[in-house]
Amino acid sequence: MKFADARQLVQIKAPVMSRRRRVLANAYNVEEYRNAARRVLPAGIFDYLDGGSEDEVTLRRNRAVFDGWGLMPSWGPVSGPDTGTSLLGQQCSLPLTLTPTGATRLFHPEGELAVAKAALKAGVPYSLAGLSTVSMESVAEHYPDLDRWFNFGLSADAGARDAKLERCAAAGYRTLIVGVDTRALGSRERDLHNGFTAPPALTLSTLVDIATRPGWWTGFLRAEGITFPNLQSGNQPSTVVTPSMWQQILGHSDASSGWNELEELRAAWQGKIVLKGCVNPDDVARAADIGLDAVQLSNHGGRQLDHMLSPMDVLQESRQRVGDRMEIYVDSGIRRGSDIVKAIALGADACSIGRAYLYGLVAAGSPGVSRIIDIFAEELRRTMTLVGVSSIAELKDRGPGVVRDVRYAAQFLDREGKDSKDTGLLAAT
C-alpha cells in the first residue's frame, strides 16, 4: 500500500476545545450525559438532582423494571417509522413530554428558558414547575408557540386558586398538571449528608468545590439570584431565595387536599387537567370518572415515597380500568427509546422525562436538552424499526403483542454494570 493510500485510512479528529462541544460530540446516550453532568455540578447539587429518597429502592427499580420486559419483533416491511402522535388534542413529533422539575436555574443559568427552547424546537410539550425559577409569563413571552403545561398545586383556598387559574389562562397555559405525591417531602438522605442548601452556603467545602467546578460557579455567581416568581402575585417583585426560605418552601406540604379540591378544580378550569403522581389503578379510574383528561403515572422519580410501585407495575391494569376514556403517561426512569416502546405497548400514550433532560441542560445548556430529545427520537425510531412497527398508532394496535414478561430473568442482569459505569469517554471534559 502506498503512503498516500494509507493516509486516506487515517482519520484525525481535530481536538474540540469547548467542554460543551466535546460533550455534544462524544456523548451518545442519556447515561453519558449523566456522567458529564456529574463532572460539571458541585457534588451536593448533583446529588440533589440525581438522588432518591431513603434507601433509593424505588430509584433503582425505576430502571430495573424496564429489564423485566423483552421486545418481540415481528418480520415484515417497515416504513418511516413515524413517531408523531397527538397528546390532549395537540400534534407532537414524539410521544414524549418534558415533566416539571423545580429550581432549574440551580442547574444552569438559563434554567427553564433553555428547556422551553429545546421543547419548542423538538415539537413536544413542556410542563413548567410551580417552583420554577423563571416566571410562567416569561416562558410564555419567549416561546408563545410552545405547548405549555403548568404544574398546579391544589389549594383549599378558592380565591387563591382562582387567581392562579386566571394567571395561567392569561399566560396561555392550556394544561394543568396536578401533583398528588407530595403530601410530605420525601427524605433525601444524600441531601442531609451533604448539608445541601440552595443557594449553596459558602463553607470551607464550598470553597474547595469552587476550585474543582469553576465553570458552574462562575455561571451561578454571574446569574441573577434564584427566585420562585410563580409563588409571588403578578406585580410583586420576586424575592431572592435564601437557604432558609428554600428549606421552608420545599418542606411545606399540604396533606389536606383531596378529591373535593380536584373536582372543584375541574369545574373551575376550562382547559385540560393531568393528574400526576399516582400508581393506583383505583385513583386512575376515579380521575377518569371526575372528567380529568389524563394521568401521569409516576413515583416522582423515586424522590418521594421509597418502595412506591413503578408506573410500569400498574400500567396495564390502569389502561384496562379506563379504556380510552383518558390518556395515560408514564414517568420515572425513562432513559431509552426502548423504554417508550415498552410503555406504549403496555398501554401508555406517552412517556415523560425529568432527570434525562436536566443532564443535557447541565452538560451543554439548551443544545444539550435538544440532543437528549434527539437521542430519544433516534432510539425510538431504531427500536420501532427493529421491532417492526411503522407508527405509534400501529404500536398501540399491536400493544402487549410487542413485549413479553421476562421478569423471571431480570434479576440475573447486572444492571449496575452498564448504568453506573462511567466509561471515561468524556474524561477530558
Ligand SMILES: Cc1cc2nc3c(=O)[nH]c(=O)nc-3n(C[C@H](O)[C@H](O)[C@H](O)COP(=O)(O)O)c2cc1C
Ligand atoms: C430536580 C428535580 C426536581 C423536581 N421537581 C418537581 C416539581 O417541582 N414538581 C413535580 O411535580 N415533580 C418534580 N420532579 C419530579 C419529576 O416531575 C418527575 O416525576 C421525575 O423526575 C421523573 O423521573 P426521572 O427523573 O427518572 O425521569 C422533580 C424531579 C427532579 C429530578
